[in-house]
Amino acid sequence: MPQTRRALLGAVPALAMAPLASPALAQQAAYPNRPVRLVVPFAPGGAVDITGRLLAEKLQPILGQNIVVENRGGAGGNIGADAVAKAEKDGYTALLGSVSILTANKYLFRRSMPLDPLKDLAPVTRVTTGTVLLVVNAQRPWRTFADLVAAAKKDPGKITMGSSGTGTVSHITMSTVSRAAGIEVTHVPYRGGGPAIADLVAGNIDMMFDVIPALMPHVREGRFRALAVGSADRISYVPELKDVPGMKELLPNSNIDMQSWYAVNVPAGTPQAVIDKLHSSLVQVAKSEDFKTRMEPLGFTPIWDETPAAYNQYLQQQDQLWKRLVEESGATLD
Numbered sequence: 001m002p003q004t005r006r007a008l009l010g011a012v013p014a015l016a017m018a019p020l021a022s023p024a025l026a027q028q029a030a031y032p033n034r035p036v037r038l039v040v041p042f043a044p045g046g047a048v049d050i051t052g053r054l055l056a057e058k059l060q061p062i063l064g065q066n067i068v069v070e071n072r073g074g075a076g077g078n079i080g081a082d083a084v085a086k087a088e089k090d091g092y093t094a095l096l097g098s099v100s101i102l103t104a105n106k107y108l109f110r111r112s113m114p115l116d117p118l119k120d121l122a123p124v125t126r127v128t129t130g131t132v133l134l135v136v137n138a139q140r141p142w143r144t145f146a147d148l149v150a151a152a153k154k155d156p157g158k159i160t161m162g163s164s165g166t167g168t169v170s171h172i173t174m175s176t177v178s179r180a181a182g183i184e185v186t187h188v189p190y191r192g193g194g195p196a197i198a199d200l201v202a203g204n205i206d207m208m209f210d211v212i213p214a215l216m217p218h219v220r221e222g223r224f225r226a227l228a229v230g231s232a233d234r235i236s237y238v239p240e241l242k243d244v245p246g247m248k249e250l251l252p253n254s255n256i257d258m259q260s261w262y263a264v265n266v267p268a269g270t271p272q273a274v275i276d277k278l279h280s281s282l283v284q285v286a287k288s289e290d291f292k293t294r295m296e297p298l299g300f301t302p303i304w305d306e307t308p309a310a311y312n313q314y315l316q317q318q319d320q321l322w323k324r325l326v327e328e329s330g331a332t333l334d
Helices: 002-029 047-063 075-085 099-108 145-154 169-181 193-202 212-220 272-287 289-298 308-329
Strands: 036-040 067-071 093-098 121-129 132-137 160-163 186-189 207-211 224-229 262-267
Touching: 036 047, 036 075, 047 067, 047 093, 047 121, 047 212, 047 262, 047 272, 047 289, 075 093, 075 099, 075 121, 075 262, 093 099, 093 121, 099 169, 099 262, 099 308, 121 272, 121 308, 132 169, 132 193, 132 212, 145 169, 145 224, 160 169, 160 193, 169 186, 169 207, 169 308, 193 207, 193 212, 207 212, 212 224, 212 289, 262 272, 272 289, 272 308
Parallel strands: 036 067, 036 093, 160 186, 160 207
Antiparallel strands: 093 262, 121 262, 132 207, 132 224
16 A cells, blocks of 8 residues: 555646646647747848748748738848747747858857857758859940950950849859859949849949849849859759750869858757648648749749758758858958
């Protein structure tokens, strides 16, 4: 009898603790049971915002909850990313981040970076990828990448290149390509891609690399001439660019393969069961034909990681790549 009594008394603490744990477990099991906030760390209207709103539209019926897109721009995306890192660790706040925010920014904002994305954000999956496009004002005489390189070598520094800002994919790509081609161009940084594109249309600058969605309307309407893509290979998902060469053809052995990808992350410490639910839902969106049909004309193609751990491994590799690219460019933002 004493042994039986001791066994029963020993079980009391465990039984008493069970009700304390069950609400949290029930909440995870029921995730999501209220709207999910998707933070886009840039202003409305850009490529990240377009991607975020399409993701939200497709994710809503899968998760059975409203997906609210919240634009929180500033500091190269750091303000929005930091807000997500400091949010509740419950899966109800997620970041749609870009390669620049998740890898390059901590090497650009060395003193003022408010977070370390690898430590403060938990990976879920990438959702889209695309390259950048090199365009020149259509009134300029250069009809091929070789023409542009020859002109730049003849008059070093005379050709002007606009970018969406110091340290952006736009700038880093041109810096990397210039070194590989052995040319010198004059960098003219702008506060965003919009002003740079406007000056390229006006003929105030000669050329720029930027994401395809922002440039394609001008290519289609004859204002810009496309000379190269920043990826190693040509791209086939934008019909008008199928004949535009990639870096493998233009600069053999340079190993240049510039990709501009977007991914979803949540605050570090979010329960794994919640991350897995969000991952499977996002992969379902990325694999859908409708998402592909709507993203590819914009210049992006869907992509996904088989597991959050696989995305984390890719992120670690990209972190080291962009550390090198930023250091080689000499770019800094503080």
